[in-house]
Amino acid sequence: MSTRTTPRSSGTRARRLIRPEDGRRNNIALVLQTLYDHSGLSRADLARQTGLTRVTVSDLVAELLDDGLIREAGPNEQVRPGKPGTALALVPDARDLLAIDLSDQVTLHGAILSLQGEVVHRVDRPLAGARGDAALATVTELARDLQRAATHPAAGLGVGSPGLVDADGVVLNATSLGWRDVNLAAHLEAALGLPADVANDANLAAQAEHRFAGGSANLLRLQIVGGLGAALLVGGTPVLGENSAAGEIGHVVVEPDGAPCRCGKRGCLETWLATPHLTQRLADDPGHHDEILAAAGRHLGTVLAPVVAVLDLSQVILGGPRDLLDGPLLAAAQATLTEDTRVDFRGPAQLTHSTLGDDAVILGAAALVLRRRLGVR
16 A cells, blocks of 8 residues: 655655744743753743743743643742742643554554643554555544544644654555555644654654653663564664664574574574564473573574664663563573673663553654654653
């Protein structure tokens, strides 16, 4: 299925002249970002923290107050000489964030979230084997369900899609949905009359770790489910790569004579780590349960080591079933990663399991709306 209406993006949006309103929009985003991270600051505090003049801050705060995004919350509690300033705070329900997760091959998940990432409403739709145009229609109806259920103005819709997705929200290839070159962002914007942003589901999960789980701005997150995907944040910004395919570590060969992989090679990391493959290995040889998990962990650590070393990462997060990933697998992966990247001037990268559970992509889709529509990273 192909519904492309725009030229393929190279991953970098076209350059354009900087207009005066761009500077103002960036300054508004800076003030909102600062209050998002540090509630209770006064106008004077904002000027000090952002480097903007007090006059500029007062003007921007007035606009945010008019938009209902922030509120005055009484006297500032910080003890300073003179009259106390007025504390300012984000209004969490000032906007609804609409979010959709398309990564589940059985059920599509949608949610409405507050500006602080609290899920306030959920809507699910069975995919029922739909592909191509039928899958697109199901996604559109789910988006409309969310729009109808919203009780506050919607800042926008964020969607996490499997497969390759470019910077403009075009799904270049999503095999599970039968999509190729589908301009999903443009389609949903036209259908809803709302801003829509689409990104790879693994990349969104990484953004969720940073925004809502206290993760580093420089991290690698792996999603281990039916396949194996990875997403990289550098400075809080997703790294897409030249072909929007950064993070495809699942098809690095770890066992040249190993099991056939769906990509056509043999012994790819995915043949060890993807949940169906790992579960089957354990079922075929239950007497060596821990040894099989440890072997999978060693393969994972070996593949992660050069990525961690080149990018000087301190945090790697695993998303997936805890019963498989915790224990021998995680311990072996951590030991291998530590040994293979050991140097005197840097401590070992920490390999941990995600705390976000099944909502990682939903939260990431909300974070995408925050970043693209309100400038909050």
